[in-house]
Amino acid sequence: xSTLAYAxxxxxxxxxxxxxxxxxxPAMTLQLIGIPVIFLLMFxxxxxxxxxxxxxxxAGDRGxxxxxxxxxxxxxxxxxxxxxxxxxxxxxxxxxxxxRFRTMAISRGxxxxxxxxxxxxxxxxxxxxxxxxxxxxxxxxxxxxxEWLGAIGLLSLFAIALTWLAVGMGLQAKSVETAxxxxxxxxxxxxxxxxxxxxxxxxxGLRWFAEYQPFSPVIETVRxxxxxxxxxxxxxxxxxxTVALGVLGYFWSLKLFRRPPVKG
Numbered sequence: 001x002s003t004l005a006y007a008x009x010x011x012x013x014x015x016x017x018x019x020x021x022x023x024x025x026p027a028m029t030l031q032l033i034g035i036p037v038i039f040l041l042m043f044x045x046x047x048x049x050x051x052x053x054x055x056x057x058x059a060g061d062r063g064x065x066x067x068x069x070x071x072x073x074x075x076x077x078x079x080x081x082x083x084x085x086x087x088x089x090x091x092x093x094x095x096x097x098x099x100r101f102r103t104m105a106i107s108r109g110x111x112x113x114x115x116x117x118x119x120x121x122x123x124x125x126x127x128x129x130x131x132x133x134x135x136x137x138x139x140x141x142x143x144x145x146x147e148w149l150g151a152i153g154l155l156s157l158f159a160i161a162l163t164w165l166a167v168g169m170g171l172q173a174k175s176v177e178t179a180x181x182x183x184x185x186x187x188x189x190x191x192x193x194x195x196x197x198x199x200x201x202x203x204x205g206l207r208w209f210a211e212y213q214p215f216s217p218v219i220e221t222v223r224x225x226x227x228x229x230x231x232x233x234x235x236x237x238x239x240x241x242t243v244a245l246g247v248l249g250y251f252w253s254l255k256l257f258r259r260p261p262v263k264g
Contacts, residue, residue: 015114032084033126035187036077037133043069043196044137051197063138070134071223072195075215077130078159079186081123082166089115089170090179112253116163123159141226151225154238158218161242162186164249171256189215214241 043051048062048069089112091097131139143151166183173179192209193199193216199207210216217237224230 015117029084029122032080032122033077033129035080036073036126036130039076040069040073040130040133041137043073063140066134066138067140067227068223069196070131070139071219071226072190072193073134074127074130074155074222075158075195075219076187076190077126078123078155078162079183079189079215081126082119082159082162083180083183083187084122085115085119085163085166086170086173086179086183087176088119089167090173090176093171093173094176112167112257115167116160119163119166120156120159123163124156127155142228143226147225151222154218154221154225154242157246158238158242161246161249164253165245166249168249168252168256171253189213190219193219195219212237214245217241 044062044066048065052062052065166186169182170179173182190196192206193213194210195215199210199216202210217234218241220231220234221238224234
């Protein structure tokens with residue numbers, strides 16, 4: 001059996017292990033998926049009429065705002081899901097599981113790959129649930145098949161990039177509690193971008209940050225693909241940030257995983 005085949009076999013084993021963890025900790029999965037659904041319903045039904053009018057729609061019509069909101073909530077689903085990745089990796093790190101894996105005859109990369117693939121599948125489930133909920137409360141899109149594929153492809157790449165970043169956060173964390181807190185920044189970034197309100201409605205300094213931080217270009221690209229008005233500048237920034245975060249997270253995670261354990 002080739003080295004690549006061994007790595008693939010070990011990665012499947014690690015993936016099965018992480019999927020069984022879903023079954024052992026269903027509350028974590030429900031929380032990570034439930035938070036975006038709660039925000040979707042809250043912003044749609046509590047603030048939808050007011051914010052919809054602010055987008056230029058008629059007062060009392062929340063439909064325009066739901067359409068505007070959904071891409072940001074989908075991105076929030078991605079960032080909430082990878083928070084669970086950081087927690088899972090930190091648990092393995094501080095319970096000695098990763099130290100034990102290092103001594104076993106398994107592919108080193110398979111340990112992290114199992115976490116990444118498992119988290120990605122969990123994120124896909126979350127995005128499907130959030131999107132289904134959005135359609136149920138009135139979200140409508142005029143996207144064709146190619147535009148849907150483009151949106152799904154970008155969301156998948158962004159999810160993988162953030163997952164690798166979360167793996168690094170989990171490996172770096174001094175405790176499981178720290179690992180649960182640090183990725184919270186990723187959940188907050190859609191609020192400090194164009195996820196919930198247009199960036200041009202913000203004060204000058206915050207507007208500049210909102211336009212150029214990693215999440216806004218991805219949100220705007222997904223919004224453009226699903227609702228029309230796609231801008232080439234947003235696409236370029238979205239792909240650039242996705243690649244940069246993915247490369248940073250991947251090599252950071254490998255560096256942390258390969259470092260010798262600290263002797264107490």
